[in-house]
Amino acid sequence: MTTKTLSQPARNVISQYLSLSFVQGSLPCPYFNNRRIATRGNLRVLIGKGTPSDIITEAHIIAMREHIDLNELAMDQLRNFLIDHNLGIDCSGLTYYILNAELKATKHISLAHNLHYPKSGFLRKLIIQLRPVENISVKVLADEKNSQLVEIKDIEPGDIIIMIKTGLQHKLNHVLLIHQVDFENKKIQTVHYTHAIQWQIDGKYNHSVRQGIIEITDENKPLIKQKWIEQNRSGENNYTLNHAKRSKAFSIRRIHSLTS
Amino acid sequence: MPISDASISILRTAILFGLISSIVAFIWAPFLIKFLYHYKLTRHPEYDATLAMGARKSKIGVPIMGGLLVIITIAVLTYFFNWDRRFTWVPIGVMLLSAILGGLDDILHVYGTKRRSRKLGHILKLIRVHKDWRMRVWYSLTLPWQIFKRTSVWLSRNPGKGIHVHEKLFLQFIAGAITAWWVYFKLGAYWLNVFVPFYGYINMGWWIIPLIIFFVMCTANAVNIADGMDGLAGGSLIITFSALIIISWIQGATAITFLNATATGALIAYTYFNIKPARFQMGDVGSLGLGALLAINMIVLNRMLLLPFIGFIFYLELASVILQIAGRYIFGVRIFRMAPLHHHFELRGWSEEKTVMRFWIIHAGMVMFGIWIALL
Numbered sequence: 001m002t003t004k005t006l007s008q009p010a011r012n013v014i015s016q017y018l019s020l021s022f023v024q025g026s027l028p029c030p031y032f033n034n035r036r037i038a039t040r041g042n043l044r045v046l047i048g049k050g051t052p053s054d055i056i057t058e059a060h061i062i063a064m065r066e067h068i069d070l071n072e073l074a075m076d077q078l079r080n081f082l083i084d085h086n087l088g089i090d091c092s093g094l095t096y097y098i099l100n101a102e103l104k105a106t107k108h109i110s111l112a113h114n115l116h117y118p119k120s121g122f123l124r125k126l127i128i129q130l131r132p133v134e135n136i137s138v139k140v141l142a143d144e145k146n147s148q149l150v151e152i153k154d155i156e157p158g159d160i161i162i163m164i165k166t167g168l169q170h171k172l173n174h175v176l177l178i179h180q181v182d183f184e185n186k187k188i189q190t191v192h193y194t195h196a197i198q199w200q201i202d203g204k205y206n207h208s209v210r211q212g213i214i215e216i217t218d219e220n221k222p223l224i225k226q227k228w229i230e231q232n233r234s235g236e237n238n239y240t241l242n243h244a245k246r247s248k249a250f251s252i253r254r255i256h257s258l259t260s
Numbered sequence: 261m262p263i264s265d266a267s268i269s270i271l272r273t274a275i276l277f278g279l280i281s282s283i284v285a286f287i288w289a290p291f292l293i294k295f296l297y298h299y300k301l302t303r304h305p306e307y308d309a310t311l312a313m314g315a316r317k318s319k320i321g322v323p324i325m326g327g328l329l330v331i332i333t334i335a336v337l338t339y340f341f342n343w344d345r346r347f348t349w350v351p352i353g354v355m356l357l358s359a360i361l362g363g364l365d366d367i368l369h370v371y372g373t374k375r376r377s378r379k380l381g382h383i384l385k386l387i388r389v390h391k392d393w394r395m396r397v398w399y400s401l402t403l404p405w406q407i408f409k410r411t412s413v414w415l416s417r418n419p420g421k422g423i424h425v426h427e428k429l430f431l432q433f434i435a436g437a438i439t440a441w442w443v444y445f446k447l448g449a450y451w452l453n454v455f456v457p458f459y460g461y462i463n464m465g466w467w468i469i470p471l472i473i474f475f476v477m478c479t480a481n482a483v484n485i486a487d488g489m490d491g492l493a494g495g496s497l498i499i500t501f502s503a504l505i506i507i508s509w510i511q512g513a514t515a516i517t518f519l520n521a522t523a524t525g526a527l528i529a530y531t532y533f534n535i536k537p538a539r540f541q542m543g544d545v546g547s548l549g550l551g552a553l554l555a556i557n558m559i560v561l562n563r564m565l566l567l568p569f570i571g572f573i574f575y576l577e578l579a580s581v582i583l584q585i586a587g588r589y590i591f592g593v594r595i596f597r598m599a600p601l602h603h604h605f606e607l608r609g610w611s612e613e614k615t616v617m618r619f620w621i622i623h624a625g626m627v628m629f630g631i632w633i634a635l636l
Contacts, residue, residue, distance in 0.1 A: 044592035057597065061607075131592045 001189065005180045006157045010102035014179055014194050016052035017094060017209040020082075022059075023071045027079050028208035029055060031196045032088025039086075048090035049133045051097060055087050062087075080205050094196045094209060095160060095177045096136045102158055103257055112136065114257040116145035138162060138173035147253035153219050155181055155191055159254045161223070163247035174243055179211075188216045199239040212240060223252060270514050274505060274521040277342070281525030285333045289529055293539055296323030301370055303541065319490075322538055325366050326530060327546010331359045333526040334519070334553070342522065344515040350442040351519065351556040354435050358480055359549030361431045365422040366543040372421040380410045415585055422544075432480055432548075436473030439556055444469055447560075455562050457633045475564055476555045482574035483551030485581055485600045490538040492602060492616045494531035496573045496623045497550055498524055503570055503627045504557050507634050516560055523553065536612055561634075569630030573623040577601050 005011065019026035032048040039047050045054040062085050063070040073081060082088065089097075100111040112132030117140060119128070128135045141147060142162040150159050161176040180192035191214040198207035212230030214223065227234060228241040236242070244250055296302070302321045338352050378386075383406050387399045399406075405426075412426035423431075443451050444466070452468050453461040464471060487493035501524040508516040530546075533539040542550075554571055558564050568575040577600040584599035596604035605615045 041589055042592070043588055043594065047592075049592070054593075057594070061594075061598065130590055134592055 002183045003180060004157050004183070006098070006102050007105040009105040010098050010158075011179070013052075013098050013101045014209075014211075017089060017097075017194075017196075018211070020052055020056055022056070022078060024073070024078065025075055027075055028210070029196070030079065030083045030088035030205075031090065031198045031207040031209070032083075032086055033090050033198075037086065044131065044134055046086050047134060048086075048088055049093040049096075050087070050089065055082070055089070059085070059087055076205075083205055089196050089209060091175045091196045092136055092138050092141060093133060094194070095141065095175050096133055098177050098179070098194065099158065099160075099255060099258075103255075107257065107260075109257060111255070111257065115140060116143060118143055118145075138164065138175045141175055141255070142173075142249075142251070142253060145256075147255050148259070150252045150254045152216065152223055152252065153188065155188060155252060156254070157181055158258050159252055161193065161244070162249070162251050162253055163243055164249035166243045166247035168246070170246070170248060172243075174247075176240070187219065190215055195240070197240060197243075201239070212238075222250075224250060267509070267512075270517060271509055274509065274517045277337070277518045278505075278521040278525035278528075281333055281337055281522040282528045283525075284337065285329050285526045285529030286532070288333075289329055289533055292326070292329050293323060293533070296325055296540060301325050301366065301543075304370065318537060319541075323540040324369075324543035325363065325545050326534060326538075326540030327359070327362070327542040327544075327549065329533075329540075330523070330526040330530045330542075330546055331355065331549045333529075334522050337522050338519055342515055342518045346447075347513070347515040347560065348519055350439065350446075351516075351553055351560070354439050354476070354556055355549045355553040357435050357438070358432065358552035359545050361423070361428065361435075362484070362544030362546070362548035365428065366545050369422040374421050375424070377409070377413055377424070378406070380406065415589075429477070432477045432552075433473060435480070435552055436476035437469075439476050439552075439559065440469040440472040443472055443559060451559075451562060453562070454564060455634075456565060457636065461562075471564065472559055475559065475567055476552055478578065479555035479558075479567055479571060479574065480548045480551035482571060482578035483554065484544060484547040486574045486577040486602075487542045487547040488600060489602050489606075489612050489616050490536040490541070491531055491534055492573075492619055493542055493547060493550075494527055494534045495616065495620045497554070498527045498531060499620065499624050499627050500554060500570055501527060503631050504554075504561070506631060507561055507563065508557070510635065511561055513561060516557060520557065523550070536616075563634045566630050566634050569626050569633065572626035572630070573619050580604070 006014075017029045020029050029052065034047040043058070044050055045058045050058065059082060060070055063081070068081070070078070070081070096111060103109050103111050103114070115136065117125075117128050117135060119135075141160060142164065147160070150156075155178060157179055159178045161178065163172075163174040166172050166174055174195070174197065176193040176195040178191055179194050181188055182190040182192075192211060193214065194209065194211050196209045210230060212228065215227040215229065217226055224241065224244045228238045228244070230238055230240050233239075234241075302323050303319055335352055335356060338348055342348055383399055383403065387396055387403070390396045390399065409424065409426040412424065412429065416425040452465060453463050454468065454471070456462055483493060483497070486496065501520050504520040505517055505524060508520055530542070534541065551574070555564075555567065558567050558570060563570070580596055580601035581599045583595050587593050587595035597607040598604055602615050602619065606612065
């Protein structure tokens with residue numbers, strides 16, 4: 001069996017999000033979606049677009065401001081502290097940082113400056129120049145000018161799985177990033193993905209950056225017909241798969257910058 | 261060329277002013293400390309987040325308003341021994357006005373209650389729906405002030421119990437306007453010419469007025485911002501006012517030389533009690549007053565544009581705060597771990613003593629450079 005993975009710097013970004021380091025140990029970065037509180041003009045770390053070091057530094061600064069000794073919190077208290085203070089990452093922010101690291105390592109370019117932003121207007125363009133990460137959404141990544149469709153048999157690390165208008169009310173967009181692909185006799189066996197998500201059963205505090213796998217049982221069937229496993233759950237109990245099934249538009253895409 | 265006896269005599273008198281000021285301040289400092297403890301004018305953790313930093317917890321309960329030592333000593337000694345209708349009364353007046361503003365802020369932080377601040381959306385709604393038409397008119401007329409207020413609150417994050425930022429800026433504007441009025445209408449045509457380093461003098465005409473207001477406001481706030489560590493503002497101000505003694509003496513501004521010497525002497529006594537572990541801290545009463553005095557000094561000496569050098573560390577701290585706000589709202593990132601700059605280094609693991617002493621040294625170097633340019 002052969003394996004294709006992202007570059008080391010991109011894998012480092014993933015592992016940093018999977019284990020935010022604190023004195024008492026490490027914990028996965030929580031999920032945060034700014035859609036709920038709709039804050040504007042704030043620090044990027046407080047709107048779900050921070051780097052792992054941004055999140056850790058901000059946690060220390062907030063703790064200091066609130067006279068809390070972060071080092072004395074138990075791991076679950078620490079996780080709750082992060083979530084209560086809107087410290088986390090959203091799915092497109094996570095994808096951005098991983099892909100950016102990949103592009104810098106392999107192509108020596110940055111993702112933000114090689115994307116097309118559908119929104120127009122002088123002010124919006126200026127804001128995008130100043131705060132690119134905050135303006136990268138699932139829709140921007142899925143835009144025809146930024147990415148192209150990929151067949152299952154052609155999947156490679158760095159490809160993204162896009163779900164548009166998913167969730168119970170079809171109001172969510174979601175993206176998964178493929179970080180590893182396993183091959184057997186040049187045929188794809190398993191696709192490994194990373195994403196930031198909150199399942200319905202997670203409640204307020206049990207969500208985070210997670211990884212899962214998709215076992216390709218039949219290359220000719222669409223991806224949602226394959227076997228998705230995450231958190232030891234598959235089939236109907238796998239809520240990521242449920243999201244995929246509910247989405248109005250589902251696609252596997254590859255950012256143009258990765259191919260050029 | 262030998263220095264004239266008259267000049268030496270002025271310098272000798274200036275040093276005497278400094279020594280007397282220092283002795284007077286040393287004598288009444290214990291009474292001030294007792295007074296501040298008695299009325300519990302001390303630092304409270306709920307409105308000072310930095311007190312939660314490990315090394316700064318010891319500052320809880322330390323008296324504020326120690327700057328009164330310097331302000332009152334300067335004002336009293338100048339009033340009795342150096343009163344000059346042309347040169348000292350307005351600087352002392354503006355210093356006292358700024359100090360009163362700062363003192364009020366210090367007292368309200370201890371004894372005040374948190375004040376309500378309506379959001380702009382709420383006010384706009386009241387303009388439309390308030391049942392009393394007079395109130396609707398009132399809210400409409402005061403809308404520009406409310407916009408100014410909300411913007412200030414937005415940029416400053418936590419107005420707390422003291423004077424709000426928009427009020428502080430307004431009162432500082434008045435202090436700057438008084439200085440500008442004095443310079444423009446009372447001092448004479450020479451002061452309308454601004455010294456530009458490496459170029460010479462430029463006649464500013466009435467443009468001198470906004471320039472003066474700008475520098476008075478900036479400098480007062482800059483010293484205020486730098487007053488966050490034991491000994492930092494005091495030590496830096498000693499260096500700055502010592503430099504001003506040299507510049508004013510060389511320019512032959514006798515009354516200003518004596519004023520600067522008085523300030524330096526009082527600051528020596530203040531800093532003796534303020535170095536770690538501090539017996540008291542300057543508070544807004546001292547930092548705003550001395551900041552205004554520093555700005556007026558440079559304006560009177562016609563070296564206003566050299567303030568970023570002569571008051572280097574204060575302007576550096578001010579710049580760090582402006583950059584931090586710009587970074588937050590424009591780029592969405594923290595440029596420093598915490599602003600002002602001294603807290604950034606503290607969070608990076610520098611001890612308070614190390615930060616303060618390094619800042620003093622850098623400041624002294626830049627002040628020397630400033631003196632060199634001032635004498636060109």
